[in-house]
Amino acid sequence: MILDNKLNNLLDIDQLTKNDILYIFEFAEKLSLILNGPVKKVPVLRGKTIINYFSEPSTRTRVSFENAGKILSADVINVSSSGSSDEKGESFINAVQTLESIGADILIIRHSDSGAPYFVARNIQIPVINAGDGSHAHPTQTLIDLYTVYKSIGEIEGLNLTILGDNIHSRVSRSAVLGFSTLGAKVTFCSPTTMNANFLSDNISKEDIDNYPAVIYTSNLKDALSESDLIMTLRTQFERKASLVFPNINEYTRLFKLSNESLKYAPDKAKILHPGPMNLGVEIDGYLSESERSLINQQVMNSVAIRMALLIILIGEHTLDSI
Amino acid sequence: MKKIIKNGKVFDGISNKIKQQDILIIDGVIQNIGNIEITGVDIEIIDASNYIVSPGFIDIHSHLREPGYEYKETIATGTRAASKGGFTTICAMPTTIPALDSKDSIDYFKDLCQQRSIIKVYPIGAVTMGREGKEIVEMQSLVDSGVIGFSDDGEPIHDPNIMRMSLEYSRMVSRPIMNHCDDRGINYRGEGVMNDGFLAQRLGCNGIPNAAEASMLSRDIFLTELTGGLYHACHVSASQSVDVLKIAKERGINYSAEVTPHHLTITEDFILGPTDQNRKQISENAYDTFAKVFPPLRTKSDIQALIEGINSDLISIIATDHAPQGYEDKMTTLNQAAFGISNFETTLGSVLQLFHSKDIKLEKLLQCLTSNPAEFLGKKLGKLSKGYPADIVILDLNEEWEVDISDFVSLGKNSPLQGVKFKGKVLQTLVDGEIVYSDKKGHDG
Amino acid sequence: MAKLIVDSNDFSRMLKRISHEILEKNSGPDKLILIGMHTRGVPLAKRISAFIENIEGIKIPTAQLDVSFYRDDTDLKIKTDINPTIIDLNINNSNVILIDDVLFTGRSVRAAMDALMDYGRPSSIQLSVLVDRGHRELPISPDYVGKNIPTSRNEKVNVLISEIDGKDGVEIS
Numbered sequence: 052m053i054l055d056n057k058l059n060n061l062l063d064i065d066q067l068t069k070n071d072i073l074y075i076f077e078f079a080e081k082l083s084l085i086l087n088g089p090v091k092k093v094p095v096l097r098g099k100t101i102i103n104y105f106s107e108p109s110t111r112t113r114v115s116f117e118n119a120g121k122i123l124s125a126d127v128i129n130v131s132s133s134g135s136s137d138e139k140g141e142s143f144i145n146a147v148q149t150l151e152s153i154g155a156d157i158l159i160i161r162h163s164d165s166g167a168p169y170f171v172a173r174n175i176q177i178p179v180i181n182a183g184d185g186s187h188a189h190p191t192q193t194l195i196d197l198y199t200v201y202k203s204i205g206e207i208e209g210l211n212l213t214i215l216g217d218n219i220h221s222r223v224s225r226s227a228v229l230g231f232s233t234l235g236a237k238v239t240f241c242s243p244t245t246m247n248a249n250f251l252s253d254n255i256s257k258e259d260i261d262n263y264p265a266v267i268y269t270s271n272l273k274d275a276l277s278e279s280d281l282i283m284t285l286r287t288q289f290e291r292k293a294s295l296v297f298p299n300i301n302e303y304t305r306l307f308k309l310s311n312e313s314l315k316y317a318p319d320k321a322k323i324l325h326p327g328p329m330n331l332g333v334e335i336d337g338y339l340s341e342s343e344r345s346l347i348n349q350q351v352m353n354s355v356a357i358r359m360a361l362l363i364i365l366i367g368e369h370t371l372d373s374i
Numbered sequence: 375m376k377k378i379i380k381n382g383k384v385f386d387g388i389s390n391k392i393k394q395q396d397i398l399i400i401d402g403v404i405q406n407i408g409n410i411e412i413t414g415v416d417i418e419i420i421d422a423s424n425y426i427v428s429p430g431f432i433d434i435h436s437h438l439r440e441p442g443y444e445y446k447e448t449i450a451t452g453t454r455a456a457s458k459g460g461f462t463t464i465c466a467m468p469t470t471i472p473a474l475d476s477k478d479s480i481d482y483f484k485d486l487c488q489q490r491s492i493i494k495v496y497p498i499g500a501v502t503m504g505r506e507g508k509e510i511v512e513m514q515s516l517v518d519s520g521v522i523g524f525s526d527d528g529e530p531i532h533d534p535n536i537m538r539m540s541l542e543y544s545r546m547v548s549r550p551i552m553n554h555c556d557d558r559g560i561n562y563r564g565e566g567v568m569n570d571g572f573l574a575q576r577l578g579c580n581g582i583p584n585a586a587e588a589s590m591l592s593r594d595i596f597l598t599e600l601t602g603g604l605y606h607a608c609h610v611s612a613s614q615s616v617d618v619l620k621i622a623k624e625r626g627i628n629y630s631a632e633v634t635p636h637h638l639t640i641t642e643d644f645i646l647g648p649t650d651q652n653r654k655q656i657s658e659n660a661y662d663t664f665a666k667v668f669p670p671l672r673t674k675s676d677i678q679a680l681i682e683g684i685n686s687d688l689i690s691i692i693a694t695d696h697a698p699q700g701y702e703d704k705m706t707t708l709n710q711a712a713f714g715i716s717n718f719e720t721t722l723g724s725v726l727q728l729f730h731s732k733d734i735k736l737e738k739l740l741q742c743l744t745s746n747p748a749e750f751l752g753k754k755l756g757k758l759s760k761g762y763p764a765d766i767v768i769l770d771l772n773e774e775w776e777v778d779i780s781d782f783v784s785l786g787k788n789s790p791l792q793g794v795k796f797k798g799k800v801l802q803t804l805v806d807g808e809i810v811y812s813d814k815k816g817h818d819g
Numbered sequence: 820m821a822k823l824i825v826d827s828n829d830f831s832r833m834l835k836r837i838s839h840e841i842l843e844k845n846s847g848p849d850k851l852i853l854i855g856m857h858t859r860g861v862p863l864a865k866r867i868s869a870f871i872e873n874i875e876g877i878k879i880p881t882a883q884l885d886v887s888f889y890r891d892d893t894d895l896k897i898k899t900d901i902n903p904t905i906i907d908l909n910i911n912n913s914n915v916i917l918i919d920d921v922l923f924t925g926r927s928v929r930a931a932m933d934a935l936m937d938y939g940r941p942s943s944i945q946l947s948v949l950v951d952r953g954h955r956e957l958p959i960s961p962d963y964v965g966k967n968i969p970t971s972r973n974e975k976v977n978v979l980i981s982e983i984d985g986k987d988g989v990e991i992s
Contacts, residue, residue, distance in 0.1 A: 066655070144706060162707070173658050255572065369893050
């Protein structure tokens with residue numbers, strides 16, 4: 052099995068075919084052997100420099116990439132910045148090109164502006180991994196979510212995924228729609244109408260209907276959960292963006308929170324995902340995240356193996372599965 | 375100094391027909407048009423056989439950036455670029471430092487133009503001091519200094535009361551209020567970066583809905599009806615806006631409106647990159663800041679409505695909104711990039727696409743670039759007729775060429791049209807009978 | 820067209836001889852650890868351990884080592900090349916017998932030694948191979964050899980082990 056596409060960058064999951072995704076799963080599975088082995092270090096990326104360029108704070112994604120790089124013996128450098136012109140007046144593109152000249156072999160970029168990794172990728176020679184850009188994409192998170200589901204349930208084809216929460220502002224949701232659809236799942240958005248990405252779902256135009264997976268939208272939690280195999284709850288932040296599109300946290304939690312009561316609308320076999328970090332009590336009740344229905348811990352555990360696979364695919368010296 | 379332009383297919387801006395005629399110019403003024411015998415030896419002959427001869431183009435909406443932003447463009451480079459685009463008169467928006475909101479700043483600007491411009495430039499005054507939307511300028515004073523209209527362009531006139539008052543006042547000073555329509559409650563906090571819709575949501579970007587333009591335009595039209603003021607709609611881009619103008623016309627409300635060459639020809643797909651505009655699988659070239667412009671590039675159905683707007687005379691003027699930006703202004707993420715397209719040099723190529731596709735007749739396009747803007751300015755320009763200044767452009771409708779931004783005379787290299795193939799270009803531009811631009815390849819002059 | 824060079828009987832005799840040689844050279848089973856290199860070195864190590872248990876009555880610990888990420892050549896087939904490393908014991912101060920099926924360029928063995936150094940500090944590392952086919956690119960020589968088979972570069976030597984291939988033997992093609 053080999054990758055269908057030669058990957059120069061990972062900007063969003065729409066670059067990957069079903070075959071590519073299954074290949075990455077298989078590779079991550081094998082790489083988990085290192086994580087479970089006696090010594091969690093191999094020299095495969097020794098001498099390579101990985102730079103995490105995060106202009107939005109993040110603990111889990113950054114540490115997960117850092118760990119992935121270090122297990123592979125790469126040198127990992129963390130740079131955080133505002134992502135625009137810094138105090139010294141250096142522009143974003145100058146900062147990034149400087150990092151390339153200093154000797155980075157790959158840049159892992161998280162930025163609050165959608166499209167920032169695309170802008171960087173076309174202006175430097177080294178590979179770029181998108182670790183989350185604005186409201187647009189978070190491809191590595193989706194790969195982790197897909198892998199987690201694949202390992203715990205198996206075949207993703209035909210599964211019903213319900214995504215609950217602020218879909219307008221969520222890059223996780225957007226990549227999830229693309230990734231899960233590529234593997235044959237059916238996606239339903241459930242949120243207040245004001246949080247719905249309507250041009251991608253119920254209001255999609257005739258002209259664009261073939262340009263996007265078919266997403267069902269409903270604001271009725273009971274309907275949304277009634278046939279779910281997977282429930283993905285999104286982080287809904289009232290201090291930041293959500294208050295702009297929804298009046299009141301009380302009404303939101305009453306109608307849309309995933310709790311023991313609302314979970315009863317879903318089949319017993321339905322599993323819960325959350326990209327983290329969780330707003331406990333807002334989009335999900337705390338005890339659910341620990342329940343046996345939850346795949347949240349596995350999502351975290353699988354994150355390193357998937358990121359290791361991506362790093363080797365993009366900057367490893369090995370020729371993978373060449374014929 | 376005698377010149378004669380011979381055998382051109384002349385569009386005179388008066389009758390709607392193009393006729394083969396000669397034009398005699400003496401000391402920068404048109405003396406005669408018709409079949410002219412050449413007598414005497416002291417006469418320069420410009421052979422325009424097979425070419426279109428038109429009044430020089432008049433642009434009522436452009437950004438020269440000087441004084442204040444000379445790294446983006448100067449009066450010298452901007453007017454040279456305009457002459458290459460066939461423009462003999464342009465109007466400069468007050469997006470300068472200092473803003474053109476006082477007699478002193480306008481006199482200063484006019485002095486600079488006197489020294490540095492190679493074509494005719496008229497200033498547009500700000501509506502409010504500093505374009506801040508609070509205090510209306512001394513309009514009569516600015517008119518006395520030579521402004522041809524008022525605009526806070528770049529900013530909408532948000533406060534309906536300021537709009538109403540400035541429209542009332544416009545009757546007294548006989549100059550139009552030119553509004554950049556953008557309701558910043560609908561285009562929330564002005565954070566939109568591209569057309570609202572599928573593509574904006576797909577790319578995770580804040581969108582600028584058609585409603586943000588149409589609702590403010592609607593407000594402005596009814597305020598114009600209320601006040602009887604002089605109103606001009608800048609850069610109309612949305613199909614709903616064209617519908618508003620239709621209502622205005624039906625109600626007999628007097629207004630004028632302009633559309634840019636890019637809004638007439640290219641869609642939001644250019645945000646995906648200059649080529650390979652795949653809405654299904656986003657390529658590395660997406661989030662192209664050269665396609666970031668205000669109002670945003672919209673959809674085919676908006677373009678269709680705008681074309682119909684021109685054909686039914688709801689929109690009578692094509693204006694460039696030439697907005698040069700510096701390298702750093704565009705070399706960043708889509709969110710942070712400045713708005714604007716540098717387009718003096720591509721305007722003719724763009725609008726001729728509509729002629730070649732038979733969407734708009736050539737005569738109509740030329741009117742929108744010449745006699746209609748001249749009427750808006752109320753100046754003796756934009757026509758080829760005895761006594762008019764010899765502001766003339768000679769065009770080849772058929773020469774094929776490819777846009778290469780590195781050839782731009784403008785300092786603004788921000789155009790989404792790199793590599794686009796056009797058919798038709800400017801061969802020569804004359805201002806007051808003097809050649810200010812001549813295409814190097816293959817034309818006598 | 821594959822040619823059988825060693826049949827299953829001779830195969831078994833080779834392994835027994837190697838087992839004796841290991842015991843002789845190390846004066847007994849003390850401090851010995853057999854580490855099989857994936858893939859076929861792993862069952863070979865188990866067999867040698869079984870023979871040694873027969874001879875000396877003592878069970879020598881075995882372990883398995885994957886060297887895919889230590890190799891310096893570039894091809895990697897994710898389905899077949901990456902296997903678990905299972906070393907459930909302390910290799911410090913032990914005499915490690917590295918066991919592989921075929922010794923060729925020596926690069927796998929070099930990688931195995933690097934890998935072993937990450938797990939601890941053995942007192943010694945000795946190399947046991949079933950077949951030495953020549954064409955060394957690194958200064959590596961085996962301590963125990965089943966059979967020396969000179970080959971040309973483009974020939975292929977395949978060791979067959981019944982746990983994996985259904986029968987025992989050595990083939991050239």
